[in-house]
Amino acid sequence: MKAYIITGTSRGIGEALAEQLLMSENSVYCISRSVNDKLEELGATRGAKLSYYTYDLNELTGIDHLMKKIVGSIKLEEDLEAIYLINNAGMLSPVMPIEQCDTELIIQNVTINLLAPMILTSRFIEMTKELAVDKRVMNVSSGSAKFLLPAQSCYSTAKAGIDSFSKSVHLEQQHALNSVKIASVYPGMIDTHMQAEIRSTSKENFPYVDQFIKMAQDGLLQTPENTATKLLELLLSEHYGQSPLVEQL
Numbered sequence: 001m002k003a004y005i006i007t008g009t010s011r012g013i014g015e016a017l018a019e020q021l022l023m024s025e026n027s028v029y030c031i032s033r034s035v036n037d038k039l040e041e042l043g044a045t046r047g048a049k050l051s052y053y054t055y056d057l058n059e060l061t062g063i064d065h066l067m068k069k070i071v072g073s074i075k076l077e078e079d080l081e082a083i084y085l086i087n088n089a090g091m092l093s094p095v096m097p098i099e100q101c102d103t104e105l106i107i108q109n110v111t112i113n114l115l116a117p118m119i120l121t122s123r124f125i126e127m128t129k130e131l132a133v134d135k136r137v138m139n140v141s142s143g144s145a146k147f148l149l150p151a152q153s154c155y156s157t158a159k160a161g162i163d164s165f166s167k168s169v170h171l172e173q174q175h176a177l178n179s180v181k182i183a184s185v186y187p188g189m190i191d192t193h194m195q196a197e198i199r200s201t202s203k204e205n206f207p208y209v210d211q212f213i214k215m216a217q218d219g220l221l222q223t224p225e226n227t228a229t230k231l232l233e234l235l236l237s238e239h240y241g242q243s244p245l246v247e248q249l
């Protein structure tokens with residue numbers, strides 16, 4: 001049995017990841033604010049084990065308790081051979097020059113894109129320390145960490161932060177007992193709610209909006225399903241974690 005903990009499974013890439021993992025040999029633990037009925041139905045049809053946790057990752061101090069419940073449940077699984085954490089939940093906004101950004105949104109952006117995955121990873125490593133099974137963490141980052149555009153300072157900063165975090169933890173895990181493999185991954189440009197959000201930004205706030213609209217019109221966005229397939233191939237590959245930053249899928 002392989003256990004997968006995935007954040008941001010109510011739609012987009014996270015939903016596609018969970019969908020592809022819902023098979024009898026896996027146990028899938030999903031986290032998002034809204035529940036995903038489609039996944040619940042699919043899990044039941046396929047006889048796959050799905051546990052859905054509706055949780056707002058802005059509640060940072062509750063993550064310890066959440067992970068205690070999830071990891072506690074995973075430890076009871078029979079024939080456990082691997083545990084994976086995919087930090088996929090993310091938010092784009094605020095998309096505007098920094099002086100116009102609402103303080104609450106700046107806090108939320110860094111919380112969801114950086115602090116929550118840091119805490120989830122920390123608890124994951126701590127709570128599975130004694131388990132001598134295959135353990136991997138994938139942080140879904142973004143090319144925006146490196147390719148900077150005006151109006152995306154919060155998102156780019158948080159994603160650059162998660163890249164540094166993955167690199168640091170990778171170093172720590174080199175000599176750890178029952179070590180965890182970790183990497184930050186840039187998934188490309190995918191046709192999800194997040195891209196629709198970029199396209200709906202005003203040109204005044206985001207001067208590059210027309211380029212994003214054109215890319216979608218020209219069919220240059222990947223599907224969430226195709227992206228999820230590639231992310232899982234990478235996660236399960238033999239060389240996973242050798243490099244803590246994967247810029248191209």
Ligand SMILES: NC(=O)c1ccc[n+]([C@@H]2O[C@H](COP(=O)([O-])OP(=O)(O)OC[C@H]3O[C@@H](n4cnc5c(N)ncnc54)[C@H](OP(=O)(O)O)[C@@H]3O)[C@@H](O)[C@H]2O)c1
Pocket residue numbers: 007008009010011012013014031032033034035055056057058087088089090091112140141142143186187188189190191192193194195
């Ligand atoms: N789409 C792209 O082109 C693209 C490019 C590069 C990187 N990425 C990265 O890929 C990941 C997935 O993005 P996506 O495009 O699939 O985005 P999406 O369609 O907007 O989905 C985001 C997911 O994150 C969850 N989420 C957001 N805030 C949350 C919160 N406070 N607590 C718990 N869950 C929360 C959402 O669930 P709820 O709203 O139900 O909570 C949703 O399931 C993100 O990390 C994003 O930065 C995307």
